[in-house]
Amino acid sequence: MIPILTTQDLVNKLTQQSPQRPYFAMYSSIYGGITLDPAWMLLPIDDHMVHRGDGVFEAIKFVGAKIYLLRPHLERLLRSALSLGLRPFAEITKLEEILQATVSASGQQSGLIRVFMSRGPGSFSVSPYDTIGTQFFVIVTALTPPSAEKFAQGVSIGRSKIPVKSSWMAQVKSCNYLPNVMMKKEAVDRGLDFVVGFDEQGYLAESATENIVILTAENKLVRPEFQNILSGTTMIRSFELAESLLQQGIIAAIGSQNISSVDIENAKEIMMLGTTLDVLPVVTYEGKKTGNGKVGPVAQALLRLLKKDQDQA
Numbered sequence: 001m002i003p004i005l006t007t008q009d010l011v012n013k014l015t016q017q018s019p020q021r022p023y024f025a026m027y028s029s030i031y032g033g034i035t036l037d038p039a040w041m042l043l044p045i046d047d048h049m050v051h052r053g054d055g056v057f058e059a060i061k062f063v064g065a066k067i068y069l070l071r072p073h074l075e076r077l078l079r080s081a082l083s084l085g086l087r088p089f090a091e092i093t094k095l096e097e098i099l100q101a102t103v104s105a106s107g108q109q110s111g112l113i114r115v116f117m118s119r120g121p122g123s124f125s126v127s128p129y130d131t132i133g134t135q136f137f138v139i140v141t142a143l144t145p146p147s148a149e150k151f152a153q154g155v156s157i158g159r160s161k162i163p164v165k166s167s168w169m170a171q172v173k174s175c176n177y178l179p180n181v182m183m184k185k186e187a188v189d190r191g192l193d194f195v196v197g198f199d200e201q202g203y204l205a206e207s208a209t210e211n212i213v214i215l216t217a218e219n220k221l222v223r224p225e226f227q228n229i230l231s232g233t234t235m236i237r238s239f240e241l242a243e244s245l246l247q248q249g250i251i252a253a254i255g256s257q258n259i260s261s262v263d264i265e266n267a268k269e270i271m272m273l274g275t276t277l278d279v280l281p282v283v284t285y286e287g288k289k290t291g292n293g294k295v296g297p298v299a300q301a302l303l304r305l306l307k308k309d310q311d312q313a
């Protein structure tokens with residue numbers, strides 16, 4: 001028999017769960033405050049973010065209790081919301097205050113903040129007008145970067161068969177991430193670290209939740225044009241920091257271009273960039289060595305610059 005539970009039964013069940021999950025603090029606009037109890041880090045099932053993917057999100061790192069690239073992340077969150085006609089939950093300064101308060105309540109010195117702005121609860125319909133209004137959720141979790149071995153030995157990548165998103169969708173960090181999920185599945189199923197997508201013209205786009213850049217045979221550090229990718233905060237910041245490598249003559253130029261699979265095969269170095277991994281060197285593409293098949297000096301230099309930037313932020 002399937003029991004009908006009382007509210008007290010539910011409270012007992014939730015609080016008896018062993019809180020194994022490394023979730024340290026959650027702000028919920030539904031609660032109007034922060035909870036430290038993972039058992040209560042919950043979302044209403046009729047929030048359209050749950051049943052339609054109608055919401056936008058960000059993943060932001062904090063290091064030494066300081067939130068790294070906070071403004072660029074929140075600006076992108078608001079840009080994503082604008083693209084969906086989602087009324088912002090609050091002004092950017094208020095959002096910042098909520099994030100700072102949640103990190104501070106977590107008691108953690110470093111970790112990952114997951115931020116969600118949802119269409120809100122109110123119905124199970126597809127209509128975005130059928131809710132009580134935008135909601136905001138912030139959850140502070142442990143950060144699980146790739147292993148030290150991946151940074152030391154480099155990673156393997158392949159070409160994805162999953163069609164890339166349309167330009168509009170690629171530029172919105174929405175909770176509608178099924179193509180990205182399928183890319184991750186494809187990578188895991190093929191025993192690769194990452195797969196990367198190519199657009200209809202055959203140009204490089206991005207990975208499931210990472211940007212990808214190359215050091216060309218001519219020593220130019222280049223990223224794909226923005227039309228089919230998310231404008232990654234790590235990639236943008238790394239390219240700013242790479243100016244110092246240009247001045248030292250370590251690289252010959254920095255820029256953006258359409259990148260073909262031939263460019264990738266001829267690249268001296270390939271790098272994956274993103275919030276959780278910073279800069280991860282690629283050593284094989286579709287089983288073929290990238291450059292000399294070893295971790296490249298530019299990837300290492302960029303990683304050092306990014307780490308220093310995080311420590312100084």
Ligand SMILES: Cc1ncc(COP(=O)(O)O)c(C=O)c1O
Nearest residue numbers: 209210211230232233234274275
């Ligand atoms: C599709 C996609 N591309 C690139 C990135 C990298 O962006 P960022 O460096 O801001 O983490 C992400 C981040 O999660 C992403 O989801």
